[in-house]
Amino acid sequence: MKIGQATIKDIARELNVSSSTVSRALKDYPGISDETKRKVKEVAEKLNYRPNAIALSLRKSRSFTIGVIIPEVVHFFFSTVISGIEEVASSRGYNVILSQTNESLTREKSSIDTMLSNQIDGFLVSFSKETTDFEHFSRLLDHGYPIIFFDRVPNIPHSINVMVDDYQGAYNATSHLISQGYNRIVHLAGPKNLSISKERERGYRDALSNHGIPIDPTLIVECAYGTSDEGFKITENLFKQLDKKPDGVFANNDIAAAGAILACKSLGYSVPNDVGVVGFSNWQFCSMIEPTLSSVSQPGFKMGLKATELLLDLIEKKLDPDTITEPIVLETELLIRNSSVK
Amino acid sequence: MKIGQATIKDIARELNVSSSTVSRALKDYPGISDETKRKVKEVAEKLNYRPNAIALSLRKSRSFTIGVIIPEVVHFFFSTVISGIEEVASSRGYNVILSQTNESLTREKSSIDTMLSNQIDGFLVSFSKETTDFEHFSRLLDHGYPIIFFDRVPNIPHSINVMVDDYQGAYNATSHLISQGYNRIVHLAGPKNLSISKERERGYRDALSNHGIPIDPTLIVECAYGTSDEGFKITENLFKQLDKKPDGVFANNDIAAAGAILACKSLGYSVPNDVGVVGFSNWQFCSMIEPTLSSVSQPGFKMGLKATELLLDLIEKKLDPDTITEPIVLETELLIRNSSVK
């Protein structure tokens, strides 16, 4: 019982020609008679021949596979990006191999190692929360290894970054809250070491300043895990402890925002009448909760598309990495729903 | 500029030994002097040697890679399963290559083809909604190719299926609604050709029957896409058209259930006082919406773990496929929240 696929040799044997001839015939090389080509293709069809991609990879030192490294799969934004990645990759004939780090640096490094062993043609990376040192990426970049960073991007030489305009998104969200008459606005911030968190906080701060509202540091609280419970507790504490109650929340992410809404409700505050809330990422549930949650939509799918197109162009030498010096920034969109409109 | 990794030959050249010796030294074969082993390992370290997995795959006809085929990534349940898959695979030294079919049969078939070309060691499959003919899978199974089906499983010879107890989950959910005093319960059903849909509907029907409630076919509506909008419209229509208004909804999935809740609210019905609602899958948003949505939790992560363990055991011949004749059924859990308790 021959379980393996038919090879070029099988075709060659059947026709009493050499494997070179078969190889060339299959790819319509000149110098092979039409007669032979016909016969080869016929037998190939008959034997259900499929080229062995592994052998090809070995020969060409190219695997037509790209590696994707992300913190977690069970995440609306990231899974959306994956979807975009998969789209472009498969349409251009590449495979996608996936590894989630679960926010662990160790895991991140070992994933890279095994992917390198697998002769990955390039990487698409959004690094973990633990990653503060980028040595392991720089080394690859120095070797000319194709890498595109997305969303969570490093600030290192030669890195090509695709990101959303977190600053502008946060600025718009906060300005919107202000324009609706909220002015003691809490910011549930993200992990400090991620640039996206910093950018969002900066957008929040600038929006306040530009509208003449003083920045109160006690209203800015880091929400490191980004869970609903965390958002709930932090919000509850703030409302309990502060004499001057807040009247707005701009959260670094939707889940924390949802927690904040629940906290407000449990304390007897009405959202949006007493407290306005805006989240970030536009998870699916935003339009399903009560009140529906205003949020900054990140173009995850588009980001996946863009990052992958860049990577493949890089791999196929259609693009010179040195021509890209600025990050590619995708625009966000503020989706105004009920949670922030009085 | 040598961008490629160092190979065994590089080590061999550096030490003036043959590549065989290096290969053996690296794996601590007997018959290689300790002295040589030491030196080889030293140089390997120095050159930052990483074995070329592609070459190994070619030699062994094994790629240490498994292929995952799922309908979509941006889906709470499926992404959770992926997470479980990734967990086991990486801990046992396997790569995961991913392909989403977007519910298209054509895409499903072509994914299988390219994965076969890539000498995938085995498949983890949840097929598309379009798939009604399983020829393309049977052929592989007949060749002894390792495949595990999960969640959406076929009824074909020799297939190994991992599924959740959809019947019991639906039965429990419906029974729960009945015990809470609801008795004209709508069922928003799933796509007819998926066995999970049928099983859930069967659970719903049996629960009604066993509690002496007649089954009203007009209350069973297929919700093919499973979107919030679809759930909304179907529910709205039912309430508008029927003289005897329903007082409960058991939905095939949470998103449709969320749509149903919105519809009820918009029609002025109170959930849970007028209408009780239970969903399926326990998406994250269940505890964030108002009222919090009761749902049947599917053990997605566990399913990923189990399916992958089975597959790898199959691949590594630790498991004889013929010993598994019954599907592996994982238990669901009914999470009772506010949407179904008066």
Next chain:
DNA sequence: ATTTTTATTGCAATCGTTTGCGTTGACGAT
């Protein structure tokens, strides 16, 4: 001193495909 044993290592084939170069034979031209 000769044979046998043992410890180390190398040769070469193999996995499936590609590809530079050489070979073969037919044919027309001289």
Next chain:
DNA sequence: ATCGTCAACGCAAACGATTGCAATAAAAAT
């Protein structure tokens, strides 16, 4: 009859690692 030309195809190396089977040398046994 000899040569050159050209179409059509085969040889063999290469990609990187593994492995059965020698081969070699030194050490042990006789």
